[in-house]
Amino acid sequence: MTARKRHDNETQPEGADAPETSGSLDDPSVGEAAAGGAEAEELSDLEALQEELSEANRKWLRALADLDNYRKRVEREKARWDVEAREGILLPLLEVVDNFERALSEGAQDESGEDVPFREGVELIFKHLLDVLEKAGVRPVVTDGVGFDPNVHEAVGSVPSDEHDSDEIVQVMQKGYTLGERLLRPSRVIVAS
Numbered sequence: 395m396t397a398r399k400r401h402d403n404e405t406q407p408e409g410a411d412a413p414e415t416s417g418s419l420d421d422p423s424v425g426e427a428a429a430g431g432a433e434a435e436e437l438s439d440l441e442a443l444q445e446e447l448s449e450a451n452r453k454w455l456r457a458l459a460d461l462d463n464y465r466k467r468v469e470r471e472k473a474r475w476d477v478e479a480r481e482g483i484l485l486p487l488l489e490v491v492d493n494f495e496r497a498l499s500e501g502a503q504d505e506s507g508e509d510v511p512f513r514e515g516v517e518l519i520f521k522h523l524l525d526v527l528e529k530a531g532v533r534p535v536v537t538d539g540v541g542f543d544p545n546v547h548e549a550v551g552s553v554p555s556d557e558h559d560s561d562e563i564v565q566v567m568q569k570g571y572t573l574g575e576r577l578l579r580p581s582r583v584i585v586a587s
Contacts, residue, residue, distance in 0.1 A: 481578060484532055488571055488579060491527070494520040495569075527571075535570035535581045537563050546570055548580040558586035 498517060535546045542549060542561040550567055558564055563583045570581030 477573065477576060480530060481573060481576075484527065484530065484571075484573065484578060487523070487527065488532075488569075491520075491523060492568060494523065531574045532578065533572050535572060535577075537566045537569075537581050537583060542583065542585045546572075546577055546580055548582050549585050550582045551584045552587040553584055555586040560586055562586045 494516070498513070498520060537547070540563060541559070542563060547563065547570065553564055555562075555564055562585065563581075564586050565584040566581055567584060568579075568582040571578045
C-alpha cells in the first residue's frame with residue numbers, strides 16, 4: 395500500500411470503503427490531460443506571437459510607405475525650389491536682355507554708314523547671354539504669326555487693323571520667356587481689334 399492510501403485508510407472509520415479518486419499519480423490519463431493543457435497554452439502563446447508578428451509587419455509596411463512618400467515629397471519640393479531659385483536669377487537677367495535689344499535696335503553707325511566695331515562687340519556679348527539663358531532652359535514665347543493667347547501673352551493695347559485678324563498680335567512691346575514648360579514672363583503685346 396502506498397503512503398497516500400495508508401493515510402486515507404487511517405483517517406476513515408473502519409469498514410468504510412476508501413473513496414475512489416479520479417486518478418492517481420500512476421494513472422497515464424492524468425499526464426495526458428496535463429499535457430493537453432500545456433499544448434493549448436502553447437497554441438494560445440503561438441497565436442499571440444503570430445498576431446504580434448502580423449501587427450509588427452503591418453507597422454513596418456506602413457512606415458516603409460510613409461518613408462517612400464516622404465522621399466517623393468522632398469524630391470518634388472527640391473525640384474520646385476530649384477525652379478524658383480532659377481526664376482529668381484533669370485527674371486532680372488531678362489531685363490538685361492531687354493536693354494541689349496533696345497540698344498541694338500537703335501543701331502550705332504559712323505558717318506560712312508558702316509557699323510561701329512563697338513556694336514559688333516555688344517552683339518557678341520548679347521549672343522553669349524542668350525546662349526547662357528538657352529542652356530538654362532529659357533526660351534522666348536512665340537509671337538510671330540500667332541493669335542493672342544492669355545496663357546502666355548499679356549495685351550497692353552489694341553489697334554484697329556485691316557491687315558490682321560481680330561486678336562492677332564500686331565506688335566511685341568516686351569518679349570516673354572518660358573523656363574521649360576513654366577512661364578517666366580508673359581509677352582506684352584498689342585493686338586488687332
